[in-house]
Amino acid sequence: MGVGDANAQLMLRYAAGEARAFDELYAAHRSGLWRFIRRSVRDAAATDDVFQECWSRVIANRERYRPEARFATWLYRIAYNCCMDHWRKSGRRDRHESVDDDAIAAAADESSAEPLDAVLAGEASERLAAALERLPQEQRSAFLLYVEGGLSVAEIGEATGENAETAKSRLRYAVARLKQALGNEAPD
């Protein structure tokens, strides 16, 4: 799977000393990874630090990379670990239980409490970003890994250290809350 991955081949070429391969890799993943980190850490100043730390680890571990999995899985696992380190350092990690059955109801309450005119005036993307901010950290990470990183449920479980069922549950709750927040503008 990873061997046939174009990004995995680029990573192998970079590990072999081809600097231009890294430029292609970076161009392909910089925006998605930035958004993932930006929405995960929810701190503009820290986003740049975590983003650079993530790529520094990619560079430092280039020779240890094995194309047994997709490059994106490897990259976003590193990014998720960097975010975890940031949360530990800042002590700001959310304590919401991702599989709490009351999560959807709580999200609905938060969404309904939001001023209606602000929701209507904002763009859908901004409302999505705002709704992401309110998600518990585990659900937000699962959603971002799925959407931005392109990871499968199994890969999300691998990246976050949980099993696939837990990852799938987190993902389901996250989408439900985001749909509630976006209303009719939510994707199907």
Next chain:
Amino acid sequence: MEEKDINAPFPREPWKRLLEDAGDAPPETTDARIRASARKAVTPHAARWWVHAGLAASFVVAVVIAQALFGGGGKHPAGESKVDVELFDGRDAISPPPPPEAAAASLRKEAPRAAGQAATVEPEEYEEPAVGEAAETEVTGSRIGGPERERRAASEAPEESYFTNDPPSEESKELSNVVVTGSRADAAAEESADSQTLAGAVAPAPWRTTPEDWYARIVALRKAGKNAEADAELKRFETAWPDWMKQHGKPRP
């Protein structure tokens, strides 16, 4: 359209488009920094040969400077040859010079025997110090070879005066302050074909510098009526220069 299986429970693209519309992207400075770091990481280290060469050159220069400053041309005591260490005996180097009395006593004792020992005297390679420089030479201390050995002999010799029966006179006190190295005695012994000894050449008083002056001094004492002093001086003179008056046809004053 993405498949709705366990690994893709809902389509990503609509959500991704919404997220991309937010327009977040890393700043260009961050891009440049990361790319530069990536290029630097894969730069061949062989291109940095000059770093290693510079370090090696610095090490060599440091060693040379250290040797120049502390090595003393490789003459550190720990690095001296065996011969040097043996000759540079610590006892000679740190032992104080023998007391002048002991040296003078040794001189008096050895004076009559100097001629007899001339054949067995070790050759001296150092210059014979002048009489006025004798004490100074002693103070300056260690010289490799005969003087140290003779000095040691003088310091170890019993305090035995050749004139033990004589009352201590002014001249004898002056004589006791004189420190003479054995080199002078050896030189005198070697050059005295007529068995003249070194004692006469080492007198401290001006009139004892030469036998002529010494003899004149004794005559003057006798004329002045200082017979006791003249007798003592004559006795010393005859001891130091036993055949001088006979050889020069001088009467006994």
